[in-house]
Amino acid sequence: MSEKPKDLERQLVLALEAQAVDRVIDVGANRGQYVRRLRRAGFVGQIHSFEPLPEMHAELERLCASDPAWDLAPPVAVGAAPGKALLHRSAESDMSSLLEQTELLRRLSPSSAVRDSFEVRVEPLSALIEPHADERLFLKIDVQGAEELVLAGLGGLWPHLVGIQLELALSPLYRSEAHYLDVCARLESLGFALALVLPGYFDGKVRRQLQFDGVFLRPGG
Numbered sequence: 717m718s719e720k721p722k723d724l725e726r727q728l729v730l731a732l733e734a735q736a737v738d739r740v741i742d743v744g745a746n747r748g749q750y751v752r753r754l755r756r757a758g759f760v761g762q763i764h765s766f767e768p769l770p771e772m773h774a775e776l777e778r779l780c781a782s783d784p785a786w787d788l789a790p791p792v793a794v795g796a797a798p799g800k801a802l803l804h805r806s807a808e809s810d811m812s813s814l815l816e817q818t819e820l821l822r823r824l825s826p827s828s829a830v831r832d833s834f835e836v837r838v839e840p841l842s843a844l845i846e847p848h849a850d851e852r853l854f855l856k857i858d859v860q861g862a863e864e865l866v867l868a869g870l871g872g873l874w875p876h877l878v879g880i881q882l883e884l885a886l887s888p889l890y891r892s893e894a895h896y897l898d899v900c901a902r903l904e905s906l907g908f909a910l911a912l913v914l915p916g917y918f919d920g921k922v923r924r925q926l927q928f929d930g931v932f933l934r935p936g937g
Contacts, residue, residue: 724914725757728881728931731912732759735878735933737854739764741845743794743866744858746772746810748779751786761785764845768793768836772809794859795838796868803836813860814838815890824919824926840869847876857882858929861890863899880908881931883916889926900930908932 732740738761742750745765754763764787765780767773773791780788793803793814806812811821811828821828847853853876857863863882870877880903884896900910912931919926 723757724912725753727912728914729754729757729759731879731931731933732761732854735854736852737761737878738848738852739854741841741853741855742766743841743856744860745776745788746858748776749810750856750858751779751783755783763787764789766794766844767791768803769805769809769812789844791836792844793836793838794841794844794869795862795865797838797840798843799838800835801838802833804830804833807831810858811860813862813890814865815861815892818888818891818893820887821889824921840871841866842869842871842873845873847873851876852878854879855881859883861885861888861893864894867902874906877934879911879931879933881914881929883927884930885927886924887926889917896930900932903932908934 740761740763742763742765745751745767751763751765762785765776766789767776768791770791776788780786793801795801801814804813804816806828808828817830853873855877857866859866884899885893886896909932910930911933914929915925916927916929
């Protein structure tokens, strides 16, 4: 066994290549960290990003201008159905969410306190993405506890999905956040198997992992 540290981003890209992914749908793009990691790890395919925070969206526009295979949707929150909702903007932009923070998150991470809340347009992903006939999609969801809302709005996209990556909570950091075991069970019932686990938020105060990313792939997809 190799003693070299494992390159998790490269492992993810290898999984995308094995699934012959045509396009990555990046829901909750923030500053484009995820896309930049994919590119550094060798993914050259099409990427379509969504980000509702206006200041982050403006930053993404500048980044996408230099990458012809990276598309950016207008600023909209992805959810279960069309409508409007309050987006709670955190002092740490990547902790912003449609859901309210739990007392646990406020206690462990005061630096991520909500600065303000403002109304955003919400659309289901099925109304925002029109896949080609045989297009193979990989969906990444990082929306701070609201992952189930994104899944609920997939509609006719399900047959095109060959993989899903989403953030899962070992301890609830947002109100109404789904338990990670329930999410895993649901995806497995839909034909997706957990194939890769990526470490996430480790809190030094409680000295344990609070979040991780699960990558689910459709076997033989």
